[in-house]
Amino acid sequence: MDRLILINSFYPLPEGFEKGLMLTKAGGRTFEQETGRALERMLAAARNEGIEISVISGYRSTDYQQLLWERSVNDAMRDGLSYENALELTRRTLALPGCSEHNAGIAADLGTPGSDDCEEDFHRTPQGRWLCVNAHLYGFILRYPRMKEHITGISYEPWHYRYVGPQAAALIKESGCCLEEFLHFYSDRFTLPCKNSGPPDMKIR
Numbered sequence: 001m002d003r004l005i006l007i008n009s010f011y012p013l014p015e016g017f018e019k020g021l022m023l024t025k026a027g028g029r030t031f032e033q034e035t036g037r038a039l040e041r042m043l044a045a046a047r048n049e050g051i052e053i054s055v056i057s058g059y060r061s062t063d064y065q066q067l068l069w070e071r072s073v074n075d076a077m078r079d080g081l082s083y084e085n086a087l088e089l090t091r092r093t094l095a096l097p098g099c100s101e102h103n104a105g106i107a108a109d110l111g112t113p114g115s116d117d118c119e120e121d122f123h124r125t126p127q128g129r130w131l132c133v134n135a136h137l138y139g140f141i142l143r144y145p146r147m148k149e150h151i152t153g154i155s156y157e158p159w160h161y162r163y164v165g166p167q168a169a170a171l172i173k174e175s176g177c178c179l180e181e182f183l184h185f186y187s188d189r190f191t192l193p194c195k196n197s198g199p200p201d202m203k204i205r
């Protein structure tokens with residue numbers, strides 16, 4: 001599994017990937033090692049500029065994702081929705097277990113200090129603005145941008161940042177592509193610096 005792995009409802013993580021996942025702490029949450037180290041650098045850089053970014057969510061096991069999924073469906077049914085409608089509503093807001101970047105530990109939900117939930121207007125906060133300008137320098141991309149919902153299948157999420165490495169992040173930011181488009185149009189022309197040499201980026205098998 002490399003930094004540019006595509007994880008969405010069409011591309012779930014391979015079975016058993018969690019066994020080889022190497023995790024570390026960053027910002028008080030758990031992440032895949034390289035992602036965690038990059039996140040720490042990014043949080044420190046922001047802090048140096050007087051911007052305190054809080055980490056709301058990192059790695060989630062697929063079991064926990066399953067629990068969230070079931071809870072969401074049950075809550076929607078309790079509100080009077082049919083099972084089918086409850087599933088549909090949940091699908092729009094929550095990835096299926098094994099289909100979330102959080103299950104691989106390579107995504108961070110970020111926020112302002114004191115917030116314990118994702119903020120719809122995060123992009124208007126100093127933290128959100130700082131990330132829009134600087135996240136790519138640390139290898140992170142805004143994974144679910146506005147106007148790309150028809151491609152990502154996910155609503156705009158100004159808080160969800162995904163680690164892809166600085167080189168790919170710079171190209172994705174410059175091109176204005178979302179990750180799906182980038183992989184479709186550019187990946188064959190884009191050579192990962194450590195694709196064929198050095199230790200693998202992620203110990204997920």
Ligand SMILES: [Zn+2]
Nearest residue numbers: 107108109160
């Ligand atoms: Zn997220």
